[in-house]
Amino acid sequence: LAKTTQPISMDSYEGQEVNITCSHNNIATNDYITWYQQFPSQGPRFIIQGYKTKVTNEVASLFIPADRKSSTLSLPRVSLSDTAVYYCLVGGYSGNTPLVFGKGTRLSVIA
Amino acid sequence: GAVVSQHPSRVICKSGTSVKIECRSLDFQATTMFWYRQFPKKSLMLMATSNEGSKATYEQGVEKDKFLINHASLTLSTLTVTSAHPEDSSFYICSAPRQGAHTGELFFGEGSRLTVL
Numbered sequence: 001l002a003k004t005t006q007p008i009s010m011d012s013y014e015g016q017e018v019n020i021t022c023s024h025n026n027i028a029t030n031d032y033i034t035w036y037q038q039f040p041s042q043g044p045r046f047i048i049q050g051y052k053t054k055v056t057n058e059v060a061s062l063f064i065p066a067d068r069k070s071s072t073l074s075l076p077r078v079s080l081s082d083t084a085v086y087y088c089l090v091g092g093y094s095g096n097t098p099l100v101f102g103k104g105t106r107l108s109v110i111a
Numbered sequence: 112g113a114v115v116s117q118h119p120s121r122v123i124c125k126s127g128t129s130v131k132i133e134c135r136s137l138d139f140q141a142t143t144m145f146w147y148r149q150f151p152k153k154s155l156m157l158m159a160t161s162n163e164g165s166k167a168t169y170e171q172g173v174e175k176d177k178f179l180i181n182h183a184s185l186t187l188s189t190l191t192v193t194s195a196h197p198e199d200s201s202f203y204i205c206s207a208p209r210q211g212a213h214t215g216e217l218f219f220g221e222g223s224r225l226t227v228l
Contacts, residue, residue: 034216043115043204043219044155087154098145099206099217101155 004088004102011108018075020105022088025069033064033071034099036087044087044101048073075107083109114138115207117220124195125228132190132223134205140185141207145217146178149202161188161205195227 005023012018024033032051036044048055050062050071061074075082087104091097114137124130134144142163147155159180160168167180177199179191188207192199206219 036219041202041222041224043117043206043222044217045219046216049216098157098160100157101147103154 004090006086006088006102006105008103009106009108011110012078013110014079015077018078018082018107018109020073020075020086020088020107021070022073023070024088024090027068027090031090033062033068034089034091035060035062035071035073036089038085038087038104047086078107078109080109080111083107115141115205115218115220117203117205117223119223120221121224121226123226123228126196127194129191129193130195130225132192132203132205132225134188134190134207134220136186136207136218139207139209141188141209142185144182144188144205144207146180146188146190147204147206149204149222155204158190163188192225195225197227200225200227 032049034049035047037047038044048057048060048062050064052064052068055062063072085104085106087101089099091099116135116137118133122130144161146158148158149155157170158173158178161180161182163182163185169175177193179193182188202222202224204219204222206217208217
């Protein structure tokens with residue numbers, strides 16, 4: 001399973017765009033990149049998933065360069081409720097392979 | 112959307128007793144479920160993979176006799192912490208992939224916080 005590296009923490013003011021970059025140098029050809037959000041005392045929640053280039057949904061965008069050795073989660077115009085831990089995970093497409101969590105990035109949004 | 116539910120959300124028990132945590136997939140069948148534990152301000156640590164109809168697969172360092180996992184049906188997996196001790200106090204989270212989904216998304220339960228006195 002590919003190991004991921006993320007910044008331990010980030011701070012942002014409300015209304016700003018936040019970009020969290022994750023390194024996964026050993027990503028395999030069939031691996032997808034998935035980002036999860038976790039609030040205290042709750043299970044993680046799926047944010048976005050991608051394989052290459054750019055993926056966008058209603059809450060975030062995911063940018064993946066051609067070599068796929070990194071990815072960037074972009075949160076537009078964050079609010080206080082976006083304060084959480086964000087995990088970047090790399091794993092197989094089928095979902096039957098357990099995901100191994102790295103340390104995640106603790107995002108603090110300040111008013 | 113798919114939902115995974117855990118019960119109980121919080122449990123306090125005395126040292127030496129056993130505690131059972133249930134994980135249910137509410138609107139889909141899950142032949143595989145994953146159990147994680149999480150200590151305060153730490154990341155999730157994979158404990159075991161629960162397989163319907165067969166034995167669970169435990170990660171290295173996880174005591175299978177202490178953390179009993181039973182995947183009784185396609186919608187239910189249980190984790191029993193046997194002879195619990197204070198060091199077993201943690202946040203336990205289950206997850207399940209949705210079979211047939213076009214992504215490898217895992218759905219996570221709400222988590223169960225175990226406190227052993």
